[in-house]
Amino acid sequence: MHNFVFHNPTKVLFGRGTLAALGSETLAWGRKALLVHGQGSLKRNGLHGQIMDNLRESGIEVIEHGGVRSNPLLSHAREGVAKAKAAKVEVIVAAGGGSVIDTAKAVGAGAVVEHDLWKFFTGKRGIKGTLPVLTVPTVAASGSEMNSGMVLTNDQTREKFGFGHRLLHPKVSFLDPTTTFTLPPDHTAFGAIDALNHVLEFYLTTTGANTPVQDRLMEGLIENAMTACTRCLAVPHDYDARSDLMWTAALALSGLTAAGLGRVGFPMHLIEHSLSALFDVPHGAGLAVVMLGWLRVHRKDCAPRIAQLGRRVLALTEPADRKATDQTLARLEQWLRSVGAPTTLDQLGISAADIPALSENTRGLARIWRLREYSPEKVAVILQACL
Amino acid sequence: MHNFVFHNPTKVLFGRGTLAALGSETLAWGRKALLVHGQGSLKRNGLHGQIMDNLRESGIEVIEHGGVRSNPLLSHAREGVAKAKAAKVEVIVAAGGGSVIDTAKAVGAGAVVEHDLWKFFTGKRGIKGTLPVLTVPTVAASGSEMNSGMVLTNDQTREKFGFGHRLLHPKVSFLDPTTTFTLPPDHTAFGAIDALNHVLEFYLTTTGANTPVQDRLMEGLIENAMTACTRCLAVPHDYDARSDLMWTAALALSGLTAAGLGRVGFPMHLIEHSLSALFDVPHGAGLAVVMLGWLRVHRKDCAPRIAQLGRRVLALTEPADRKATDQTLARLEQWLRSVGAPTTLDQLGISAADIPALSENTRGLARIWRLREYSPEKVAVILQACL
Numbered sequence: 010m011h012n013f014v015f016h017n018p019t020k021v022l023f024g025r026g027t028l029a030a031l032g033s034e035t036l037a038w039g040r041k042a043l044l045v046h047g048q049g050s051l052k053r054n055g056l057h058g059q060i061m062d063n064l065r066e067s068g069i070e071v072i073e074h075g076g077v078r079s080n081p082l083l084s085h086a087r088e089g090v091a092k093a094k095a096a097k098v099e100v101i102v103a104a105g106g107g108s109v110i111d112t113a114k115a116v117g118a119g120a121v122v123e124h125d126l127w128k129f130f131t132g133k134r135g136i137k138g139t140l141p142v143l144t145v146p147t148v149a150a151s152g153s154e155m156n157s158g159m160v161l162t163n164d165q166t167r168e169k170f171g172f173g174h175r176l177l178h179p180k181v182s183f184l185d186p187t188t189t190f191t192l193p194p195d196h197t198a199f200g201a202i203d204a205l206n207h208v209l210e211f212y213l214t215t216t217g218a219n220t221p222v223q224d225r226l227m228e229g230l231i232e233n234a235m236t237a238c239t240r241c242l243a244v245p246h247d248y249d250a251r252s253d254l255m256w257t258a259a260l261a262l263s264g265l266t267a268a269g270l271g272r273v274g275f276p277m278h279l280i281e282h283s284l285s286a287l288f289d290v291p292h293g294a295g296l297a298v299v300m301l302g303w304l305r306v307h308r309k310d311c312a313p314r315i316a317q318l319g320r321r322v323l324a325l326t327e328p329a330d331r332k333a334t335d336q337t338l339a340r341l342e343q344w345l346r347s348v349g350a351p352t353t354l355d356q357l358g359i360s361a362a363d364i365p366a367l368s369e370n371t372r373g374l375a376r377i378w379r380l381r382e383y384s385p386e387k388v389a390v391i392l393q394a395c396l
Numbered sequence: 397m398h399n400f401v402f403h404n405p406t407k408v409l410f411g412r413g414t415l416a417a418l419g420s421e422t423l424a425w426g427r428k429a430l431l432v433h434g435q436g437s438l439k440r441n442g443l444h445g446q447i448m449d450n451l452r453e454s455g456i457e458v459i460e461h462g463g464v465r466s467n468p469l470l471s472h473a474r475e476g477v478a479k480a481k482a483a484k485v486e487v488i489v490a491a492g493g494g495s496v497i498d499t500a501k502a503v504g505a506g507a508v509v510e511h512d513l514w515k516f517f518t519g520k521r522g523i524k525g526t527l528p529v530l531t532v533p534t535v536a537a538s539g540s541e542m543n544s545g546m547v548l549t550n551d552q553t554r555e556k557f558g559f560g561h562r563l564l565h566p567k568v569s570f571l572d573p574t575t576t577f578t579l580p581p582d583h584t585a586f587g588a589i590d591a592l593n594h595v596l597e598f599y600l601t602t603t604g605a606n607t608p609v610q611d612r613l614m615e616g617l618i619e620n621a622m623t624a625c626t627r628c629l630a631v632p633h634d635y636d637a638r639s640d641l642m643w644t645a646a647l648a649l650s651g652l653t654a655a656g657l658g659r660v661g662f663p664m665h666l667i668e669h670s671l672s673a674l675f676d677v678p679h680g681a682g683l684a685v686v687m688l689g690w691l692r693v694h695r696k697d698c699a700p701r702i703a704q705l706g707r708r709v710l711a712l713t714e715p716a717d718r719k720a721t722d723q724t725l726a727r728l729e730q731w732l733r734s735v736g737a738p739t740t741l742d743q744l745g746i747s748a749a750d751i752p753a754l755s756e757n758t759r760g761l762a763r764i765w766r767l768r769e770y771s772p773e774k775v776a777v778i779l780q781a782c783l
Contacts, residue, residue: 010573010639012411017404023656024399186397219636221623222643225616233609249606252397256609256656265652269410269643 011218011271016175017264019155023184023256025248028145031060031102032067034181038141039099041070045089045113047077047105051147054191060104060145072096074116080285080292081108083127083163089116090126093140103144103179107151107203107292110144111159114177117142127163130170132377136177143181147188149255150200150293152207152262154182162286168373169282171275184259186251194242197254198348199293201238204258205231206296208266210277213307213314215270227266228321233257235322238348274380277303280388283370290357297350298357301342302395308334354395364392398605398658403562404651406542410571410643412635415532418447418489419454421568425528426486428457432476432500434464434492438534441578447491447532459483461503467672467679468495470514470550476503477513480527490531490566494538494590494679497531498546501564504529514550517557519764523564531566534575536642537587537680539594539649541569549673555760556669558662571646573638581629584641585735586680588625591645592618593683595653597664600694600701602657614653615708620644622709625735661767664690667775670757677744684737685744688729689782695721741782751779 022030035042042064051057064071074089093101093116103113117140119126128134146154153159157178160171189197212227234257240250260266267273277299284295308315312330319325319337327333345352354360359367368385375383409417422429429451438444451458461476480488480503490500504527506513515521533541540546544565547558576584599614621644627637647653654660667690668682695702699717706712706724714720732739741747746754755772762770 010411010636010643012414014407014409016407020401020403021655022401024397027399219640222616222620222640222647225619226613229609229612229616232612236608249397252656253606253609256397260609268408269639 010220010269013268015264015268019178020181021184025185025187027183028185031183032063035064035069035100035102035143036067038180041098043093043098043101044071044073045103045109046075047109051104056188072098077109077112079108080162080289081112083161086112086115086161090119093120101140101142106148107153110153113142114159115161130172136174139176141180144179145183148192148200149189149258150203152258154179155259155263167286169286170374184255186248186255189251190246195349197241198238198350199291201234201254202293202297202350204261205234206277206300207262210275211266211270211273213311215273218271220269223269230257230261232322235344242348276380276383279371279374279380279383282374283367287370288359294351297345298354298395301352302391304338305394306391361396364389367392397607397656400655402651402655406565407568408571412572412574414570415572418570419450422451422456422487422489422530423454428485430480430485430488431458431460432490432496433462434496438491459485464496464499466495467549467676468499470548473499473502473548477506480507488527488529493535494540497540500529501546502548517559523561526563528567531569535579535587536576536645537590539645541566542646542650554673556673557761571642573635573642576638577633582736584628585625585737586678588621588641589680589684589737591648592621593664593687594649597662598653598657598660600698602660605658607656610656617644617648619709622731629735663767663770666758666761666767666770669761670754674757675746681738684732685741685782688739689778691725692781693778748783751776754779
């Protein structure tokens with residue numbers, strides 16, 4: 010096991026009805042709040058009114074910053090920073106999917122500095138403080154509600170960059186599975202694929218570390234991301250299934266899975282970010298396609314890990330690694346199809362002719378994330394395997 | 397899944413060499429420290445000197461409170477409170493096993509109030525603050541280094557009580573597996589059995605909750621507590637094995653396993669506490685015996701869970717629950733013997749004639765822990781099954 014620091018101070022209130030404490034928990038951090046939300050679903054399902062009432066009943070003044078879109082934009086986060094500074098907000102409440110939470114984190118970090126917040130993402134400036142952020146996730150996917158990461162897309166440069174810092178942990182997160190009951194099937198699946206991929210990235214790319222504690226944890230989360238998703242699609246109001254998916258997604262990128270693995274990276278996310286940056290595909294849809302391409306390219310050098318995944322999670326009994334690897338890939342692809350996810354670039358409206366631009370677009374983030382082995386040439390090989 | 401609050405703010409620095417940061421991390425909490433330790437092993441293995449040097453080099457004044465024994469005593473914790481108050485210490489550093497860490501927590505909570513600290517344990521007073529505690533565990537066992545619990549024995553009343561409060565989480569814990577290299581085989585095994593039992597208590601007593609996320613997590617920890625222990629006994633200086641056991645023990649009672657299970661309890665710990673209170677047996681040794689008796693008594697009503705444990709963790713293929721349950725019990729007993737643990741009361745020097753006093757001794761804690769179904773009569777039945 011490699012050395013590590015594990016520190017996840019986010020307080021999680023999990024279950025139906027927990028939102029009743031939103032006002033009192035927010036008040037512990039400030040009396041003037043910026044409520045960050047998305048493009049209308051919060052109002053349609055009644056959650057917006059509930060949150061506003063709850064905050065106001067606790068005597069909290071609320072300024073709104075709605076309109077966050079999926080693959081959230083830097084320009085919109087900048088507007089949020091301007092609002093937060095002008096109104097001198099003391100605390101931020103994010104209610105929505107990962108895009109909303111990431112925007113709230115970016116606003117929180119940007120609101121306490123004079124320079125532009127994009128400098129955090131390009132590594133030019135470090136984070137030294139942030140406004141406290143509380144979250145109400147309405148999608149089980151990014152895990153941003155319980156981690157220190159955030160992702161934004163620079164709409165001028167078409168760069169989708171991700172960044173992590175310990176100060177970005179939300180103070181409190183309210184995980185109420187009923188908020189995901191009305192999430193459409195495709196986005197339920199895309200969310201589960203995001204959570205699944207967060208575990209797979211580390212599970213497949215760790216090398217040389219003897220980590221049976223983490224392996225069992227990761228295998229459990231992989232199994233649950235898949236089975237809970239399937240159950241949510243079958244019965245969208247299944248509280249237990251929505252709960253399992255929500256808690257799985259939160260734990261999947263909470264720092265627990267990476268602790269002790271040594272150097273881990275997000276090569277599949279790297280490539281997906283370019284798909285989203287240039288073609289605005291949903292993150293989970295892009296990941297479904299990239300994941301399969303990555304696995305095809307790495308089926309030989311990652312055979313022992315892929316085979317272990319198949320045996321431990323998918324109940325394969327094949328003893329030979331190479332055959333078990335092939336079976337695991339087939340089963341994963343079959344599961345992705347079963348939940349309605351795309352499995353080829355073509356289904357995302359992307360063709361072979363787009364691969365050079367996509368590969369080139371990964372260059373900047375590969376440098377910042379220190380994924381040196383992921384040259385545009387290597388990325389192109391993986392994207393070819395996604396066709 | 398039941399509603400829950402999960403909040404574990406302890407910062408963990410894991411791995412060899414991490415102790416170098418003890419001084420700087422302690423200094424963030426205070427300049428005058430009480431160093432709590434045990435009965436000499438810290439001095440024998442050189443850790444005491446290393447810690448003292450490290451703290452003093454950071455400009456921290458150190459007052460010592462050594463001599464904590466296993467099954468730590470209330471009277472000794474009271475002495476620690478008096479020392480902490482007299483010297484106006486600002487921070488506590490605990491270096492040792494779970495007994496040392498629990499004593500440090502008790503001193504930390506007792507030092508900021510005027511009343512006697514036993515009132516926390518009997519539920520007569522609540523905790524409203526505590527001195528910050530940093531820990532350097534040298535045994536993989538109690539998980540106290542990453543949780544909010546503490547256990548003390550009242551040497552006047554012969555009551556061994558446990559108590560938990562969110563403010564009792566250590567601020568920072570330094571988990572260096574090399575500190576456990578010289579732990580004797582019996583105490584290595586007793587520690588692993590404690591960690592194993594922390595998971596089994598919840599895994600076996602949860603009822604009615606559909607919790608596949610937690611189940612997979614618990615099964616992974618059970619598997620690792622057993623296999624890592626066996627590896628540590630075979631090669632005491634195996635860094636990976638010691639790491640696996642140390643991280644397993646920390647996670648085993650970190651709040652993660654209980655999150656979402658609903659009401660869980662520690663019935664096996666309840667009974668073991670009386671064994672320790674009246675006969676001063678090592679905690680893990682007592683648990684090994686009690687665990688088997690508890691399982692024998694509950695083999696019918698807990699058959700589905702015990703059988704699941706056997707199939708998921710011990711690779712049993714038996715489809716009938718009752719047979720799989722019998723096989724699981726046999727395998728657990730076999731493993732306990734293989735690591736040198738006692739499996740009968742007799743091996744602890746306890747006879748059938750002692751059962752009435754032991755059963756009666758559980759009454760107080762059963763009331764405080766609200767384990768109403770564990771009457772002295774029921775406890776006696778379980779103890780009979782431990783003979």
